[in-house]
Amino acid sequence: MVDLKALRAEMDKRYKVIEISEQRTDLAFLECDKIDVPDAVAYLRDHEGYVHLSFITCVDRLEDEQFEIVYMLRNHEKKHDLGVKTKIDRKNPVMDSMHNHWAAVATYQRELREMFGIEFPGSPGVNRPFALESWAGPPPMRRDFDTRKYSEETYFPRPGRETHDPAEHMKKTQYPGRADL
Amino acid sequence: MPDREKFPVHTGGVENFDLESGRYMKVWQGPQHPGVTGNMALELVTSGDEIVDLKTHVGYLHRGFEKLMERRKWIQNFPLVCRICVPEPDFNEYLYAAATEELAGIEIPERAVWIRTLNLEMARLTSFLMWLGGQAGAFGMGTIGQWTVTMRDFMLDLFEELTGGRIYHMYIVPGGVRGDVPQGWFSHVLTTLKNVEKVLDDIELVLFNNAVFKKRAVGLGVITPDMVDYYGITGPNARASGVARDIRKDRSYLIYDKLDFDIITGISIGVDSDIFGRTRLRAAEMRQSISLIRQMIDKMPEGPVHVSPPNVLHWKIPAGETYLSAECTRGEYGYYIVSDGSDKPRRVYVRGPSYTHAVALFEHMAPGTNIADTAGLMVSLHTYPPEIER
């Protein structure tokens, strides 16, 4: 597998590693500063063998007011997955574009912009909608967007659904005289 | 910086072509089109019948699964995940269940692991059957499609007998599998496999010794080894170009390390990395799946098939994150799950191989090809749009 200590030592020489943690022998997560990420990822690709990009995604850390962007890289030789994570400000989410690193990055960045509202200045075609045509609402994958509330307000359910709570129903039908207990 | 001659930046280009000039024509292939694998729109700009530009539009199958999964308890998600990729739903079920078990620290019984592997290989075979019909059909050979879909139907009968559902099995669950194998099912599987092999023999005879297919497929859609990492190509698309990578060997998840099989590449079966070569390679992988299924039926251990999790109505999984991938028919299929210690997942990200194949790679490969070949090219990349936009 991969000697994480050695990897961290090499990375520390060039970029500040906030944290590196091992989930399994073939999966680790490495967190660095937003400013270091494009170079760190390029370094990992060119010098540490992480030539394959599995995906780029985002986790909405609403309670910390941050977005956590994850770049999942893979080293085929050493059979090791490495998730490079970084946290960006949620109120003004901008991240450097890495569209020259791999061909698919432009697509991932397009999706993140649409789903989370993160800007990637300079990414080709980043303003083109990815999956949602003519969507006027907020970025839907954000945790403060309540899809249930939205659908209840926008659409109308077919009438005729009404449920009963067993304990409440039993109170009304089986012991109404002592329902106040 | 990549070689911009070989790998130009694709900005989505119909704006670059003067449609008024009379030299170019814009054609929409899809989103409902027999030459598109699923619902995806290809906005083509052609000069005569040569494609000069392709812009892909996804989103017709966006169902918002990732958001839905955040709002449901852990156990309530397994009926959802199988619907993300229709032709091989078992991979979704397995990856979700395995990632959940990893985060929760649950170990499942051995027989359950074997049955899961058996399900996955059957799913690969079933998906390949449909694909093979599609590939031949894209070049006008509809007969093959009739045969393969029928064989797929018999495979679905097997799934129905085992799991209770034909397409959406909802059988691989966190904790193991939902019920043991019924009496006599293994012999049904072996009988069906014999029939599938017979049909495969027929297909190989009439498809691989076929002047029309060779004329059209050879030399088309070439993927070179240096494209593999830049475009994020995995699966048979990469293996056909000679790159020997197979997650079943690399990560050896489930019980693949106990089974006897080799990585099939374009080099090992002596084909080039074009559509014809990829078809040959996938047919070989179908035979490989059949062999693996037979091995598993032979060696399957006895034992329980499920270990029950804590009360699923309030099952809280400790905070953490993990990424699990599996080798589906198209390449690397992955689930990235983040838990925040509550009874619902914080984030479930589904990584589908078609995300890279059907967008960046396809947009790169299509210009220069004939419009009649677009369908064949798309099918040869084995893309399934549902997993692109989930």
Added chain:
Amino acid sequence: MSIKDIIAPFAVWKRAFEKPWTIKKPIDDRPGADRYRGFHKNDGDTCIGCGTCETICQNAAIDMVPVDGVQGDGGDSGLRPQIDYGRCCWCALCVDICTTGSLTMSNRYVWTDNDPDVYRFIPGYDSKEWDNAETGYSRPEGYSLLKEERVEMPALSVEEGLKSFVEMIKGYSAEQAVKEADRCVECGICVAECPAHMDIPGYIRAVREGNIDEGMRLLYETNPFPASCGRICTHRCEEVCSIGHNGDSVAIRWLKRYIADQVELEDYGKALPRPEENTGKKIAVIGAGPGGLTAAYYLRMLGHDVAVLEARKAGGGMLRYGIPEYRLPYDQLDKDIEYIRGLGVEIRYSINVDAESFKNLEKDYDALFFSTGLSDPYKLGIDGEDNPRVFGGLAVLDEVTAGKDPKLGKTVGVIGGGNVAMDAARTARRYGAEVTVLYRRRVVDMPADIEEIEEAAEEGITIIPQAIPLRVEDAADGKVGFVWNMAEMVDDPDGGRPRPQPIKGEIHTFVCDSLISAVGQGTNLPYLPEESESGVAVKRYKPVVDERGQTGNPGIFAGGDIVNSRKDAVSAIGDGHAAALSIDRFLMKKEA
């Protein structure tokens, strides 16, 4: 390009001579596989309307609805699941988690109709052609989403237990309690069955989440005797627990005990509310048993002044004087009582109320509540029962409570089959005696709690059923003989329970050092004035009250064993609570 490439494709024509793969049948004739997840079936007799299927449905496809002709009762909510096939995805999570196993699926999959509204239906009640389908999906063998086994409660072994009156049940640890609490599905069926209507799912959830303060608050909302009930409640809730249908019921009583055990008395105030502002009203309560003290607690919390008058030297009633310490240690009972007293409830012990003082109480107080229990033992009704070696069950237990050795001797016979008989028998056992219980009917007819009977047998107590008492006579060496006739059970032609009929010639004598008579107790209301004076009617020795405990006199209420038929502590508590709320409404002129 070779010749083969031109010729080989024609091989497809061989299909023309092979059998087609198509099945030439209408689709209805192709049955689904044996396990196919098809349309739902529900067995109305087994379904209890717990609603767990609705909770787990991932697409909110199920509603619990009342059904014409389905009368709920204890253990059955009367609701049934209605499934909306516009939302159902046939994942069968509802079938997997069904607590009784009533919800299953057929293997039918074809249903066409012009009317979209028919697709919301109540399986098992909206009759469908697949209601009797034999194949289909049901929960697979060995696959369970619920834990069927209860977490075992650590307890003293029988040998250890017999050595003394130390409490036998040790109580759950935090880990055990959380694990047991996790088994609950929060259906709420138990709440109706509980005579005090405690919020059981709520306090189980509090245990599970480690929120003891919330648990205490929820307990005291309906029951000010959690430490006592957590040990000796008759746990009717556990008998209707939905998990109990296919496994062990949730250990609700032990979880209640767990919460109370976590908090020291001096810390109760941190979790529990304070009484409301003083209203200036005064209520007298006669009897400091669970009924009286519960009424006192709730009246005090509503801001009233309460004085409790107790004839004995200490409070608790049967909880102290009836139930032995190995089941309910006195310090735990004292904890419950002391908290109530500490809120400002005045308890006066060793006060005997007679008809005169009763009338004074009526004058001096704004309302009255009496809950004095059943203290008048029934007679055996046989010759020789006044033999000095025959003791009353309650009298023996009284002596032991006072710390005295009842001096029963080496062999003891107990006549009776209720809880007092079991308590007396097991108490005698702990004083080293060989004990035999003689009961006139079968073991299954014994009114004692089943756990009491089982534990008595484990402790080496012999039970002789179907023993009709004939007479008591002296025996040699200062012993006493109990003469009884073996009986056979004869079915009652009117459909009542079978009656014991003496078998001719089967007369036996049981010789022992002491006999304990425990055949039930009756009411004793010497303090109650005539109906013409008090307004309280008495029928068959019991005061006549309505559901709230209110007598013919609107300011006088009664509760507990003297009015209800269930005769356990939690029923008295429920009565006390209902009476307190009604007294409050009566005094403060509130609407119901």
